[in-house]
Amino acid sequence: MLYIVATPIGNLEDLSPRGVKVLSSVDVVAAEDTRHSGRLLEHLGISKPMIALHDHNERDRVQSILGQLQDGADVALVSDAGTPLISDPGYVLVREARAAGVQVSPVPGPCALVAALSAAGLPTDRFLFVGFLPAKRAGRRAVLDELRTEVATLVFYESPHRILHTVSDIAEVMGVQREVVLGREITKTFETFYSGEAADVHAALTEDPHGSRGEFVVMVKGAKKAEVGLMSGELDVDRLLGLLMAELPLKKAAKIASGVSGLSKNELYQRALELKNNEG
Incomplete structure (x- = not known):
């Protein structure tokens, strides 16, 4: 079994009891940084063989780890903090393990x-x-x-x-x-x-x-639907506002742009303010 074990992102008390149990029971721990994860295991009173698995060596190490898994070993994958694969190494190993018929099991926990x-x-x-x-x-x-x-x-x-x-x-x-x-x-x-x-x-x-x-x-925060209309419609509203603002006060520019585009005058006025501030 390949276990994907989430580890604390700061507070060690956030490691789940199941996470401790799995780390205590596996045969090998594959860690992004063996020194960093070694300190966590030491804190837990756990001693296990460790193998480094990081961005620079993952493809080279995958076959070795797969061999251990296929020989019957249980392996825990951990990153320096949080859930492995979330902007951390492990994608290649998990994909290859699943392709090889190895069972992969997540052990949920902290994720920043x-x-x-x-x-x-x-x-x-x-x-x-x-x-x-x-x-x-x-x-x-x-x-x-x-x-x-x-x-x-x-x-x-x-x-x-x-x-x-x-x-x-x-x-x-x-x-x-x-x-x-x-x-x-x-x-x-x-x-x-x-x-x-x-x-x-x-x-x-x-x-x-x-x-x-x-x-x-x-x-x-995501864009408002009205803003999406301003920015992604067939009409280049920002360009229209820019041309109008060069000749007219902001409110007048927004009113004319509203008449041309069918969009809200208030939304266009706010967008005009943003464009003016960005120019500054």
């Missing part, structure tokens, strides 16, 4: 994105997990631009040294008024949530001396 969503106060009936955004600004903004009309709540993971840049890009690409919630150091001693409009969240992070420390889950 689910924990963050549960406390964010954003819609959770539909969400899109994107993982990590590109490290470079151009790539990050391109992805955000593709997602700006998505109506589902968006969820990203982000590192501390890029968090300010990412929130700034969200404000510029998706609008300064787009609602954003950040979960920092979830389940740990200094767990913090920042929420509000994108511009306000960026300001709060900047003012917080600890605002660029720890691991982040970034959650962005």
Whole structure:
């Protein structure tokens, strides 16, 4: 049996009794970082043979682990924190194991994105997990631009040294008024949530001396259906507003654009404000 064992993302008390039982009973633990997971096993009083399985060696190690499984060994797959395969290694192993007829069993537990969503106060009936955004600004903004009309709540993971840049890009690409919630150091001693409009969240992070420390889950409220109409319809409403704003006051520009597009004058006025702020 290949067990997929979720491990704590911060608070060690979050490891389930079943997780402890499985880790105690398996023959081998495949870990993203054997030193990190070794400390967890030591804390639990468990001693097991370990094998490193991470992004750089997974394809090379899969056949060896499959051989052990097919010889009758039970293996537990763990990542450094949270649920394996969720922006962590393990996909190749699980896919190959299932293809080889090996039984794969999940041992549920902590997952940063689910924990963050549960406390964010954003819609959770539909969400899109994107993982990590590109490290470079151009790539990050391109992805955000593709997602700006998505109506589902968006969820990203982000590192501390890029968090300010990412929130700034969200404000510029998706609008300064787009609602954003950040979960920092979830389940740990200094767990913090920042929420509000994108511009306000960026300001709060900047003012917080600890605002660029720890691991982040970034959650962005999905676009309103009216906004989707503004951004993705056959008519390029942003271009229309831009041309009108160059010659007319914002309210007049919004009124004329409303007459042309059939969209709400109030929504168009808000969009015009966003475009004007972004220009600044």
